[in-house]
Amino acid sequence: MSDTMPSLTDRIAALPGCDKTLARVLFxxxxxxxxxxLGFGWLTALGRAGVTGFEPLLAARLLTLxxxxxxxxxxxxxxxxxLLVLAGAEQNCGGLALRPLAWVGCVLMLAGFAVSExxxxxxxxxxYDGGPALGRDDPAAVGWFSLGYLLLGAGxxxxxxxxxxxxxxxxxxxxxxxxxxxGFALFAWAGFLIVSAxxxxxAFLPSVLWALGLGAFPANQPTxxxxxxxxxxxxxxxxTVVVWYVLVQALxxxxxxxxxxxxxxxxxxxxxxxxxxxxxxxxxxxxLAEGVRVVxxxxxxxxxxxxxxxxxxxxxxxEAHGRSHSSSGGFxxxxxxxxxxxxxxxxxxxxxxxxxxxxxxxVLIQEKVAPLLSDTFFVPGYFHFFAVGTVSLSFLAAMMVxxxxxxxxxxxxxxxxxxxxxxxxxxxxxxxxxGIAAGFVGxxxxxxxxxxxxxxxxxxHTLMSAVGIGGTVxxxxxxxxxxxxxxxxxxxxxxxxxxxxxxxxxxxPARASAAAWxxxxxxxxxxxxMAVFTVVAFELMNALPLIVIGGSGGHSH
Amino acid sequence: MSENRHFTTRRSFIxxxxxxxxxxxxVWAAYGAAPLPFSTHHEGLHDGHGEPAEAVGHEGMVHxxxxxxxxxxxxxxxxxxxxxFKRPDGSVEPGPQAAIAHDMSNHLMMGDDTATHDMSDxxxxxxxxxxxxxxxxxxxxxxxxxxxxxxxxxxDTLRLRTGVRYRLRMMADDITHGASLQLGTASRIIxxxxxxxxxxxxxxxxxxxxxxxxxxxxGPGHDRMQGKIIVTGSEPGGQS
Numbered sequence: 001m002s003d004t005m006p007s008l009t010d011r012i013a014a015l016p017g018c019d020k021t022l023a024r025v026l027f028x029x030x031x032x033x034x035x036x037x038l039g040f041g042w043l044t045a046l047g048r049a050g051v052t053g054f055e056p057l058l059a060a061r062l063l064t065l066x067x068x069x070x071x072x073x074x075x076x077x078x079x080x081x082x083l084l085v086l087a088g089a090e091q092n093c094g095g096l097a098l099r100p101l102a103w104v105g106c107v108l109m110l111a112g113f114a115v116s117e118x119x120x121x122x123x124x125x126x127x128y129d130g131g132p133a134l135g136r137d138d139p140a141a142v143g144w145f146s147l148g149y150l151l152l153g154a155g156x157x158x159x160x161x162x163x164x165x166x167x168x169x170x171x172x173x174x175x176x177x178x179x180x181x182x183g184f185a186l187f188a189w190a191g192f193l194i195v196s197a198x199x200x201x202x203a204f205l206p207s208v209l210w211a212l213g214l215g216a217f218p219a220n221q222p223t224x225x226x227x228x229x230x231x232x233x234x235x236x237x238x239x240t241v242v243v244w245y246v247l248v249q250a251l252x253x254x255x256x257x258x259x260x261x262x263x264x265x266x267x268x269x270x271x272x273x274x275x276x277x278x279x280x281x282x283x284x285x286x287x288l289a290e291g292v293r294v295v296x297x298x299x300x301x302x303x304x305x306x307x308x309x310x311x312x313x314x315x316x317x318x319e320a321h322g323r324s325h326s327s328s329g330g331f332x333x334x335x336x337x338x339x340x341x342x343x344x345x346x347x348x349x350x351x352x353x354x355x356x357x358x359x360x361x362x363v364l365i366q367e368k369v370a371p372l373l374s375d376t377f378f379v380p381g382y383f384h385f386f387a388v389g390t391v392s393l394s395f396l397a398a399m400m401v402x403x404x405x406x407x408x409x410x411x412x413x414x415x416x417x418x419x420x421x422x423x424x425x426x427x428x429x430x431x432x433x434x435g436i437a438a439g440f441v442g443x444x445x446x447x448x449x450x451x452x453x454x455x456x457x458x459x460x461h462t463l464m465s466a467v468g469i470g471g472t473v474x475x476x477x478x479x480x481x482x483x484x485x486x487x488x489x490x491x492x493x494x495x496x497x498x499x500x501x502x503x504x505x506x507x508x509p510a511r512a513s514a515a516a517w518x519x520x521x522x523x524x525x526x527x528x529x530m531a532v533f534t535v536v537a538f539e540l541m542n543a544l545p546l547i548v549i550g551g552s553g554g555h556s557h
Numbered sequence: 558m559s560e561n562r563h564f565t566t567r568r569s570f571i572x573x574x575x576x577x578x579x580x581x582x583x584v585w586a587a588y589g590a591a592p593l594p595f596s597t598h599h600e601g602l603h604d605g606h607g608e609p610a611e612a613v614g615h616e617g618m619v620h621x622x623x624x625x626x627x628x629x630x631x632x633x634x635x636x637x638x639x640x641x642f643k644r645p646d647g648s649v650e651p652g653p654q655a656a657i658a659h660d661m662s663n664h665l666m667m668g669d670d671t672a673t674h675d676m677s678d679x680x681x682x683x684x685x686x687x688x689x690x691x692x693x694x695x696x697x698x699x700x701x702x703x704x705x706x707x708x709x710x711x712x713d714t715l716r717l718r719t720g721v722r723y724r725l726r727m728m729a730d731d732i733t734h735g736a737s738l739q740l741g742t743a744s745r746i747i748x749x750x751x752x753x754x755x756x757x758x759x760x761x762x763x764x765x766x767x768x769x770x771x772x773x774x775x776g777p778g779h780d781r782m783q784g785k786i787i788v789t790g791s792e793p794g795g796q797s
Contacts, residue, residue: 056777056780063774131733133732133733133751134776258566258571262568284746284747284748285748286747286749286750287753294591297585297590297591298582298591301578301582302576306575308577308578309574312574313571316565316566317566320563358578366585366590368590371745372746374746374748375735375746375748375773440743441743441744442743444735444737444770444771444772445772446774447772447779447780449780453783455766455768455783455785456739456768457741510566512561513561513562513563515563515565515566516565516566519565519574520574523574524577526578527577527578527580527581530578530581531580531581531583531584534585535588538584538588538590540743543743545741545762545763546745546760546762547759547760547762548745548758548759549757550756
């Protein structure tokens with residue numbers, strides 16, 4: 001990005017009014033989805049902790065609503081909003097191209113949100129994957145539920161077309177390059193969304209046709225879901241690193257010291273590394289051949305390459321510039337970062353949570369330990385580090401920059417909001433540690449009453465109580481953060497842009513000799529932790545009083 | 558210019574570090590869970606307590622799973638299994654003769670009547686054949702059948718012995734279920750898809766009560782879907 005361009009907040013403030021209105025509608029809907037989903041999730045956590053009991057049908061409904069509202073509508077409405085605003089800002093006052101399409105996309109996504117919520121409330125609870133087998137006796141529930149996701153997918157695809165048209169149609173005139181690194185990242189992100197929207201048609205259209213009596217029972221839905229679901233894991237992660245890239249530049253003035261071409265290659269590599277690594281979701285499938293499992297495990301080792309590289313690009317650029325501006329040596333540059341700004345705290349906590357999430361995700365990609373951990377509470381235990389601690393925190397950090405610029409407000413109580421990322425992370429640590437331990441000892445993932453008539457180990461209840469405590473702590477922190485961010489949508493104070501603490505390290509280039517140790521050391525610690533917990537899993541497997549040979553399946557009809 | 562930089566800020570270093578997680582392969586290989594390019598044989602993972610999982614080379618088997626049993630055959634064999642070994646208290650305790658019964662049925666299923674010929678050629682009557690696996694020490698696994706349905710298992714209580722190799726065949730009858738074995742420190746999870754027969758050779762090494770529970774949400778009765786395996790010592794009548 002050119003140094004001559006106005007700041008991100010200035011460019012957002014200069015967006016045309018209709019684009020600002022569209023962004024406010026999308027951001028507001030995303031925050032509403034997050035609050036609703038958080039509420040459903042908190043009730044689920046209390047139920048799992050045994051604090052309160054729910055009828056089985058209500059428990060499944062809460063679980064469905066939690067997954068649908070947070071995983072689909074919060075994460076994807078927020079992505080659409082961020083994509084559109086950042087694309088508009090890339091054009092420096094030009095605003096969105098194909099604006100009507102962006103509005104059509106917004107309407108489709110909000111219609112999907114309403115349909116999904118209502119069908120989850122009144123229909124047979126299908127969990128967030130909408131598996132038709134659970135609704136075989138209630139085709140209407142399957143049909144409406146699937147229609148909600150199709151509308152969301154269509155809306156995302158249409159909005160993404162507007163984003164791509166925006167970043168391609170009026171290349172930023174301040175540089176000799178046709179597309180900045182951020183512009184290219186937005187292009188790749190939008191393209192990935194369109195591909196995923198097509199995958200959602202494969203997964204959910206047959207269910208709608210079956211519900212209408214126009215097609216056969218969608219027996220293949222679980223396989224199509226796995227393909228879609230894998231993309232849905234990595235889209236938010238890709239979005240997160242793009243958000244970090246943009247926010248670090250906004251906060252410190254530092255852009256990549258490695259050149260925009262290198263950043264573009266890394267952003268594009270998501271499309272190379274993510275699709276072939278999807279097999280690890282299917283390791284427990286009885287009809288998956290052993291050779292496919294082995295290949296799936298090996299390929300999965302590469303799934304984090306783009307995310308780790310993007311992290312290193314950002315951190316090494318920041319550190320090299322920080323060291324160049326710091327008079328004292330060592331890691332004093334870290335102290336010089338704008339820690340009183342809640343955006344900085346949120347980015348730092350999200351990076352730590354990402355490392356924790358990756359550590360345990362890499363235990364699960366080994367097919368030999370899948371029978372120990374898949375379908376247990378290990379899975380929600382680790383993925384909340386991603387979903388809440390990494391992606392949600394990063395998106396909220398972006399909104400703390402974007403919304404005040406969009407609406408001309410001052411951020412609400414920044415000193416209070418500044419404490420929330422740490423509080424959320426502490427809650428996540430309790431939730432994650434207890435949940436992962438619960439998974440190691442076999443607590444099932446989606447069972448509310450885990451007493452099994454007194455036959456279950458007593459430890460299960462202790463661990464799930466800790467899950468409830470951790471869930472409550474991070475729910476409190478997240479609620480305060482969401483309310484703080486949402487106030488910028490409604491409370492107009494004046495024509496004031498973000499005045500939070502920042503540093504200006506980007507004005508001068510980094511010293512050539514400046515080192516950048518934080519990123520590599522972080523990666524090293526993470527890989528060591530992966531190895532330690534993988535060893536724990538293998539040792540637990542070996543200690544079981546059971547010798548097992550085989551595990552695949554046979555003939556199917 | 559890149560050459561003048563500190564090595565930690567070079568693009569090649571960042572690219573290399575990006576592949577850092579691939580280093581986990583070493584741990585996998587150490588546990589025999591990943592193929593080593595320089596290895597002349599594949600060492601199996603200790604897939605459970607004690608002995609490493611053996612490389613299974615039986616005809617028609619893929620890593621211990623026999624391919625080809627149809628859901629209809631499973632249902633028929635399952636019904637015969639429960640009927641034959643059911644005890645008055647409702648639990649099912651298979652004897653070693655289940656193994657030979659299985660082999661016979663497989664031969665007959667395949668239209669291979671040489672099985673009976675082979676044995677009668679050796680002068681064996683039905684009584685001798687029913688005890689062959691037990692007495693001859695051929696180490697044929699004993700067949701077990703477990704059917705998962707909404708919301709339970711059939712049989713819901715199995716009585717097994719330590720040190721005996723069992724061929725556990727499982728299938729879901731309606732929708733996807735799990736059949737997880739709670740083994741004290743951890744569980745062993747098996748996912749069961751409808752009308753797909755899963756098969757594992759299992760050997761319990763310690764006596765105790767093993768909870769079987771469903772790990773895949775399967776409807777409002779999911780939470781109460783459970784069964785039990787009572788594992789006793791290897792001697793008949795052994796204490797748990």
